[in-house]
Amino acid sequence: MHRWVKETALGVGILAALAIPAAAAAAPACAIPAGGPSVTLPVVTPNGQAVEADPVRNAYRVNISVGGMAAHTVEVDTGSTGIVVPWTAVPPDLWKAAAGNPTHILYTSDNEYLHGRTIQATVALGVPKPPAGVAAAQPYPTTGTIDLMAADCVCKLDSTDSGGGTAQPRPAGGGSACGDLNGTRSDPQVNNSPLLNSCVPVDDGMGMMGVGYARGGRSSSMNSFLRLAAMDGGAMHPGYIITQSNIQLGLTGTNTTGFAFTQLTPSAMPAPSSHVKEWNEPPVTIAFQAGEPKPAPLTGSLLLDTGIADMLLTVPTAQRPGGLVVPGSSLGQKPPVIGDVVPAGTPFTVTVTNADHAPILSYQATMGGAPPSPTYGSWRGATATANAFNLGRHALAAANYAYDAQCGRLGFQQVAAKK
CATH class of the missing domain: 2.40.70.10 (Acid Proteases)
Known part of the structure; x- marks a missing residue:
């Protein structure tokens, strides 16, 4: 995950100036065209x-x-x-x-x-x-x-x-x-x-x-x-x-055939154009299959980040499952991983659902295993006020990924991992 920390001001249009009447007819539902380039x-x-x-x-x-x-x-x-x-x-x-x-x-x-x-x-x-x-x-x-x-x-x-x-x-x-x-x-x-x-x-x-x-x-x-x-x-x-x-x-319609989508919620950020809107991340659930008693599933915002091979779990310290927090040095990597991590070999499942609670992405992984498993899982955000889960790019071994910036939809197409 890479974060810009200094912004450059960007011009945005004042949509309110359009003064669209409240009684105007509702716009047609947004949809991906059947054809097109x-x-x-x-x-x-x-x-x-x-x-x-x-x-x-x-x-x-x-x-x-x-x-x-x-x-x-x-x-x-x-x-x-x-x-x-x-x-x-x-x-x-x-x-x-x-x-x-x-x-x-x-x-x-x-x-x-x-x-x-x-x-x-x-x-x-x-x-x-x-x-x-x-x-x-x-x-x-x-x-x-x-x-x-x-x-x-x-x-x-x-x-x-x-x-x-x-x-x-x-x-x-x-x-x-x-x-x-x-x-x-x-x-x-x-x-x-x-x-x-x-x-x-x-x-x-x-x-x-x-x-x-x-x-x-x-x-x-x-x-x-x-x-x-x-x-x-x-x-x-x-x-x-x-x-x-x-x-x-x-x-x-052709290249999105086979994808299952979930609708995203609109962001408060101004839309940069009439074609591209700003959207919030959907929720994802992480369920660890280890620990006694087995911990309750964790839910937070989803990021599939092609910039990293590991997994980042932003969860406040008090909510982290007991027995699943160990020092990064325990992984034996050089240089050592800084901070706390999930123990290597810990199994877990990842699930993303749509508004009807039907899964659009579901796969099993093991910390440190072959993709779709991440190289390791790092605990972040000791004082965070909301959970967030960065799956890393290894999740793409389980599913292709689609982002619709106009209609505000995120989709997955389950695939078999490469050997």
Whole structure:
């Protein structure tokens, strides 16, 4: 899971200004069209030049081109919203013009902090990466102009810092002055934000493409999977499907055949367009099949996060099942997992239902087992006020995943796990 911690203001329309009369006829029910366009993106290996045989285990990556630049490989992350690429992957004139738009992101899964600038550009998806990269069908699907982050420096947060002090201004950056970030506050507008250390130039090969929804207040206007020109114009139904082998953009009656859907509730966030709305995550139930007495099932919000292979269980300490909380060091991993985890080998079931309480996703897994099992399960949120469960991308070994951004539906198509 990756969380943006500094926002860039985005313009939104004032829907109330339309002043639609209360007596107006109800709009027809939202539905996925029987036909219509869709495009398949090939999932590639880390070098971007071959098809990835097992993205469930090895991560989902695609090639993109920002503002006409050379193809760059990014990891597809449903746990965040917005593209993050190194500053060398964006047009130089856009980087220079964005000097007054500093931004940053914190990757909560590994305590990694990226500093950079917000730029606006079009993004082409599925482009080939020389000398012999795989590609989507031409013309390559391309977004409208969207906000994205160009990163120049990567830092760690000082875990020994107790806060306080004064927020400092940012250095110019651009890769050459990253050391000047050391000792500054991670949020230059917050005096007690943690200090930065170990700041170095970002790796030119890094890249993340956040395509999730309901991610920390980030608008779907930044989601490249929902901002294709054909979606902005209404010709393509906005949404996507992630399978064990590829990614499909644009929903149709054909590519959603066999999916079971649940209706999502509308988010309070403003809709970025008349075609793309904002939605809340549905509930999921986790039932552990271990412990004496066997613990009651836990229910909380669902996130299927292609950016991680483990599972994150946000549950306050008092509600965690007895006997199922052990130190991360017990897993024997190097480096050791920080914090508490579910014991390796613990069996559990995952269930998502629709409004009629019929299951649309149901599978069994074991902590540390083969997919759909996560590599491990980490307890988070000791003082959380609501449960939340991040299943990680290994859940895609049990089912294909579909998100309908226009009608507000989440769907699963049960499949057999690859051997």
